[in-house]
Amino acid sequence: MRLSLSAEDQAFRQEMAELFTSVVPAEVRRTVLEGGEITEQMFRTSQRALNDAGIAVPHWPQQWGGRGWTELQRHLWHEEMQRAGVPTPLPFNVSMIGPVLIQFASQEMKERFLPATASLDIWWSQGFSEPDAGSDLAGLRTSAVRDGDDWIVNGQKTWTTLGQYGDWIFTLVRTDPAVKKQAGISMLLIDMTSPGVEVRPIQLIDGGHEVNEVWFTDVRVPGENLVGEVNQGWTMAKFLLGNERVGVAPVAMVKRMLGRAKEVAADQLDDPVVRARVAELENELLALELTTLRVVAHSDGGEPHPASSVLKLRGTELQQAVSELVVDLAGPASLVPPDSESDLPLWARRSAPVYLNYRKASIYGGSNEIQRQIIAGTILGL
Amino acid sequence: MRLSLSAEDQAFRQEMAELFTSVVPAEVRRTVLEGGEITEQMFRTSQRALNDAGIAVPHWPQQWGGRGWTELQRHLWHEEMQRAGVPTPLPFNVSMIGPVLIQFASQEMKERFLPATASLDIWWSQGFSEPDAGSDLAGLRTSAVRDGDDWIVNGQKTWTTLGQYGDWIFTLVRTDPAVKKQAGISMLLIDMTSPGVEVRPIQLIDGGHEVNEVWFTDVRVPGENLVGEVNQGWTMAKFLLGNERVGVAPVAMVKRMLGRAKEVAADQLDDPVVRARVAELENELLALELTTLRVVAHSDGGEPHPASSVLKLRGTELQQAVSELVVDLAGPASLVPPDSESDLPLWARRSAPVYLNYRKASIYGGSNEIQRQIIAGTILGL
Amino acid sequence: MDFTLDDEQIALREAVRGLLARRYGDFEERRRSVSSDLGHDPTLWKALAEMGALGLPFSEEDGGMGAGPVEVGLVAQEVGRVLAPEPYLAAVVLAGGVVASLGTDAQRAEVLGELSSGNLHLALAHAEPGRRWSDTASSVTATLVGDEWRISGVKEPVLHGDAGTLVVTAALPEGGTGAFLVAGESATTTTATAYDGTRVSRVVLDGARGVPLGEAGADATEGIAVALDRARITACHEALGAMEAALAATTGYLRSRKQFGVPLSTFQALTFRAADMYVAVELSTSMVWWATMVAAERDATATREAAARAALQVSRAGRLVGQEAIQLHGGIGMTAEYLVGNLKAHLTALDHLLGDGSHHLRSLAQGVAAYDALDPLA
Amino acid sequence: MDFTLDDEQIALREAVRGLLARRYGDFEERRRSVSSDLGHDPTLWKALAEMGALGLPFSEEDGGMGAGPVEVGLVAQEVGRVLAPEPYLAAVVLAGGVVASLGTDAQRAEVLGELSSGNLHLALAHAEPGRRWSDTASSVTATLVGDEWRISGVKEPVLHGDAGTLVVTAALPEGGTGAFLVAGESATTTTATAYDGTRVSRVVLDGARGVPLGEAGADATEGIAVALDRARITACHEALGAMEAALAATTGYLRSRKQFGVPLSTFQALTFRAADMYVAVELSTSMVWWATMVAAERDATATREAAARAALQVSRAGRLVGQEAIQLHGGIGMTAEYLVGNLKAHLTALDHLLGDGSHHLRSLAQGVAAYDALDPLA
8 A cells, every 4th residue: 555656657747747748739738628629630730749759559569659658657648648638549549449450450450550540640430339239239230241352331330439530440340140140240441531431420419510420332341451350340349348448537637627617617616515516526536536546556467457347437427417517607608609709708608518518428438327237247246 | 276275175274283283192292293202002092082083084985984085185184194293093004904995895894893993993914025025025925725714824924014013914815826926815814812923023223123023823814804805815905005105205294304303403504505405305395295286186086196106206215315314413413322311412312213214215115116117117108 | 276277278288289299390390490590480489479379478458368377387388398499488488577577558568569479579688797697787787878778788698689679687877777678779799509509699788778667767676586587487397398308208219229139118227217207307397387376376575486496496307307318318319410419408508597406506595494394385 | 556455464354354254254143242231242352452453553662563544444344344343443543543642652552552452441532412523622621620630521422431441532721622531430421332233322520530641731632633533534444344245245135135036136227226336335445545545644634634535435425335235125124133234324323423424525615716626646
């Protein structure tokens, strides 16, 4: 048991804080810190800068740009990045397809894709969910049929986040309709400029365009774009879901949001009931942050700590609760859109769309019902 | 739509308030109002007084002592009774076996039992639940086997509330083990002084003795004690469950508890957070009370209003929440038992046992899970 | 005490429900209406006027229907159910309410008659930047220049502020708050569509000429407060309609949508949450109708408290019902083209329009030591 | 930052767990112990002493083991897990803690040595009727009569107040609060068993002779506060043990108990609630061990805040876990002879012993505007 960071980790943390503020443009960071909208260009600029500084993909193997850090160091990297207002490297690239390629792809495929994946020269989209396969992912129907060496893909993916910027998409497709549903799935990489790929925006209730439908109509995909073996897709999907669990609590981001709320609505802290609400949320966030640290410390080189499944569940609950507090602090000013001419503060006008947008947090990426199912089933044996 | 009571109902309410305070001894009412323990004798005295005044069983048919009141009048009777600190007539008598006998029993059985049931000269116990048949009541195993005209009963009932005072017990017993479980159940009335009946106390976590196990070992029961027909027991059980739903929200009682908390812990109302907690509970109670009134108004002569299933669920939640508030107001004084020599106020020393005792409210008499099941299934069609 | 509607009230509800269902039963139609130039459908507005719905709260002498809070509530509930973007709450209840509270006989007859017939677009410019749910004005001021009142300052947010006539509140030179009729064209108004489809405006007044509502120079705070409280109760009715629609959509979805090869209604963890939504809606129904009866039968003080109680209950319930409706739908609940997410958005907007739950709880908590227990039958 | 136990700590935990499981693994044994004359088992107390568990918080010079909050927490967690009625928190952590904070070298060596060896029964008489969780004494007063201190007044509730030696706090004549050693026999003590099985006493002092702990007449408030904060963290450990036991009992019950012909674990609405219990326990575990490390490594101010944070978290979690454990068990959870209801009872008692969640939230809320965000790594 030791409370403080070691001198080495303390120095590491300091180094990260300095690195982030020096390599990523101030304009990008200010936009993030003020809760503004991050453009495609900002994402690309930021990740390229991180990659140039060698800190875009620290968790990858060292030969592909990784750093061989401890779990705690990776956590500190992530938290300091959040604190500095640096957009996290695109998760589709660095946490999803990157690790899948490293684990499952041929050497040739790795060499072809990994560098551009790390630098965001390829912007990856995720093609997993379908209209009738949400939480029940294995029920997917998009088909890939052999045509010589190529595959012909038909079907529809949905909830493709930021798909409008995507250069390539990694998809789960049904390559064998005859077997048990999990057994007939493969992973294909598809160039989104291929004929027959169409991205259609889905407008969300906050007014933003963040997710998309991606339609495939007789899309021809070269055979070499198959990841690993045919019908190995479900293994990769499970690998990804296992990967996703650690470190997904957006603690630093929620802390930043709450800290900023205290600053912009400082006058309302005179009210004891508001103060109590803030203090309660801060305490819950602290408990989550400490749990993250406990999980991180335990995860080095072994199985993830069972408590890691708590992180997403609780993290999204608190993200939603803090965003709800911010709307309440904004009050009637929350009705005015952020992009209109107004005398009302921008933070207040952003509050309701952000609050509505975060309703997705407990749905996407494994809904909170799925998280509870995992806890009840895997951890509690129920 | 009309806010106020009619002049007639207003007068009725007044009359009830006066009647309750005049016919029921002040000592009994004071004990109730201060949250003290009501003895067997108090129950018997109070109900006899109500019965003498003609207001113990107003909802029964007039020939058996009922009053032909409207649902609203019955509600006012109930609320004023609570307000005056009058113990409600024993529900096992007036809401359970009484209505069952009225609906299902022979004229002879009615004449034999109903007058003493109304006056509490017979104290009835309920013998439904068994160790392996709680929410799944139809799984009961206590058997009754024919022996000439008599029945021989063997088995065990549990959670028999106030069974230690019981003169008679109405039981659901299995009379046909061969058929579908619901189809082989009958209702038998058993004199608790019969040889082979044994009542064993179950101590609860609040330290009190409120429920019991009742064991039957070769208990001989005369055939005439069968209610209605053989194997008609499940019909009677369902009839009872249907009866139970209306008017079970203990609104007046919870209001009394909350009002008293404000009085005894008045100094703590200086704290805005405590005030807010009290105001929130009061508002929730008001919503429940208004819902009760709405249901009552709609129930006259017809099917119960669907919202009636809300009443028990929400009533017990609020009962528990208010009892939790009272422990918190009591603070460290809640650790000292009510029956010990102490400088600490009695209300504070009673608070924790009461809080623990009320944990049962969401379990007994159709758990809140069962209530949600009813709402989801019957009302929402899920 | 009686919660039942009479035959006339039932007929009104059915008529309004039918009209709105024909117009917005297909949610795509509502989206189209919101994104039209006006942000609502003038034909529908006219139809509501012809049905008498716009004149319900006003006396017959004033050109209204002489009905009351119950009838207004019925209409608002139907508006909320389909998220009709027509400015019923904004024009009739808020702006019209202030005129009804404060106007002279002549003003009421002129303004409310035209409003009831659907010919006049009226908006209330009351909220000011930097203030939360106040009964008074402070940064917008009225000055007497000669015998004319001149109004200056910024009002924001103003619901549907691009109206022909504005009811503007302003701080009076001698203290207190006055209310004025101001021609829409004498203000500089920019209007945008809020996240829930409502039109919200910023109204800049720079010496705009205002005609005092009622006695010139008199403090109108109480009259404004009365109108706001009635509007709070009406907003609760809109929320009630939206909650009922959200619950119905959710139970329908749970019954029909399959995951893992079975309907979602197979999953008890989901159906129990729908049950809790139902509980919240039923409790809200009781509270809102009670507050409506208080508004119809009791004085302003009683109405103020009842409005706060209903708003607190509906704030809590609306959050639960809206959030759970989206969560139980999953991804589809997040999309703009689907009803459920929009119901949640509108519930959020209503919640913050005239005072959220915490705001009302604060005022109720103040008085908590003054009585033993609440008695709605007293 | 490191949450792992070293080998010695693991060995300590296993030893204590083994000892307590042998004694109270059968819950009936615990019930018997509670209803015995002493209310606990003196043989077990002696065994804990021999294991070194009673001397853990005290320095070796004082006759203790020279361990710290981590080791004390480990023991308390095991005590909570089986609801051992031995006065570990009361005698060692609360009373012993005040002596360790305030006593002279000689007093510490004498009292804490005897306490560690299990020979001395020590209790802290601090709480007073009419006060809630204060660091100071007020109605119990100390007066100097000649060169002797005389203490008068009522202390209640006192945990296990039927002890040989009492540590009594009292208001000093010149202001401030002093702490005194008082012989148990010089007080009039009545002791009862609380609803959770703990012994609670009313201690009446009528000019009882008190020996000042530390410098006579000096204000001991800070020393008392330090001991209370450490005891708060220890109480959180007891609660953690009880919550873990409640969760384990509940999941076991859901797996084994059948209703409607299937195990309860078939009902998703129930298993999801068990998942929420697990979340609460995990979050509490992190917070309590963090607070323990703060107590071990930081100053009194930091420890005070950390104790409040842990107590707030554990208060909320304990209510959820305890209530759900009973609810998911149904009727059996209400009975005195079954572990689960008693765990809830003890969680309730711990919650109200040294300050409940609302109490700690109030103090944390005071300071909320003074910083931007919490940083546990700072």
